[in-house]
Amino acid sequence: MIEKRHATVLETVKLSAPGHYVLTFDAGQKMASAVKPGQFLGVAMDTGGMQFLRRPFSFYSADPETGHASILFSVYGATTAQMARLAPGETLDILGPLGGRAFTPDTRPGAHQVMVGGGYGVPPLAFLARRLLTADPDSSVTLINGARTAEFLVGTEGLETLGIHLREATNDGSRGTQGLVTLILQEILEARAEHVPIHIYTCGPTPMMRAVAEMAMRYEVPCQVSMEVFMPCGVGICMGCAVERTDQTFARGCTDGPVFEAREVAWK
Structure with a gap:
C-alpha cells in the first residue's frame, strides 16, 4: 500500500563522484517491509518556488527490521540540491513505495x-x-x-x-x-x-x-x-x-x- 510520510533524515553521505549522495531516512517498518527492488518513491521539497510534482527516486536499500531506507542521487536541480543539504533530524516528504512491477528474481536452481x-x-x-x-x-x-x-x-x-x-x-x-x-x-x-x-x-x-x-x-x-x-x-x-x-x-x-x-x- 502506498503511504505518504514525513520521514526523519538519518544521514546524508557525500560520495566520491562529484555531486552524488546517499540519503538515509526512517521510512517506517510498514513502507520498508513493502518495498521491492525496482520500486521507487516520490519526494517533495519546499524549494521556495512552485513545485507541483514529486521527484522520483529508486530505492537503494530498505530494511524491514529497522524501517530505514535510502536513495542514491546526484544533484541536478533545486530539489536535489536541497536534499543534499538535509541534516539528521530534518524531514523528507515522501510517497511510496511506487511502481506496479518490481524485479522478479529467477528461482531456477543454480541460476x-x-x-x-x-x-x-x-x-x-x-x-x-x-x-x-x-x-x-x-x-x-x-x-x-x-x-x-x-x-x-x-x-x-x-x-x-x-x-x-x-x-x-x-x-x-x-x-x-x-x-x-x-x-x-x-x-x-x-x-x-x-x-x-x-x-x-x-x-x-x-x-x-x-x-x-x-x-x-x-x-x-x-x-x-x-x-x-x-x-x-x-x-x-x-x-x-x-x-x-x-x-x-x-x-x-x-x-x-x-x-x-x-x-x-x-x-x-
Whole structure:
C-alpha cells in the first residue's frame, strides 16, 4: 500500500563522484517491509518556488527490521540540491513505495543472476543484489557497473563483501574493462555452461538497456528492464511516462512498470 510520510533524515553521505549522495531516512517498518527492488518513491521539497510534482527516486536499500531506507542521487536541480543539504533530524516528504512491477528474481536452481547497470540505474540493481544474497547466501550474482570514468563508478560499495561478483567498465579505461558494459555481458554469455541458467536485469540509460536487451534476446536469455522514464505523477494519472510495447499499445511506466520484460518493449 502506498503511504505518504514525513520521514526523519538519518544521514546524508557525500560520495566520491562529484555531486552524488546517499540519503538515509526512517521510512517506517510498514513502507520498508513493502518495498521491492525496482520500486521507487516520490519526494517533495519546499524549494521556495512552485513545485507541483514529486521527484522520483529508486530505492537503494530498505530494511524491514529497522524501517530505514535510502536513495542514491546526484544533484541536478533545486530539489536535489536541497536534499543534499538535509541534516539528521530534518524531514523528507515522501510517497511510496511506487511502481506496479518490481524485479522478479529467477528461482531456477543454480541460476546465475546477472545485473547490468550504469549511472542512476545502479541503485535498484544493488538493492536487488543484496536482497538475493540475503535470501540465499549461495546465490550466484554478478553486477556489471559502467560509467564514463572511474570516479563515477558508485553505488556498489560493500557488495563484494557479500559475495557479489562485481565487474566494472569505463569508457576511458580508468578502471575495469575499457569500453561498454555489453563487452563484459557478452563475455559472460559466451562462457556460460549449458546447464547453468542465466537471468539478466538491467537499469540505466536507454541506449545501454536497448543494447543489453538485444543481446539477451540474441542469446535467448530472459531479461528484465527497469524503464527509468520521466514519471511526473508516479501513480498512473498523468500518462506522462508512456512506454511503447511491441504489440503497439502503451504502458504506464509508473504503475504498469517500471520493470518490464525486455521482449515487451518496442526499442527504437
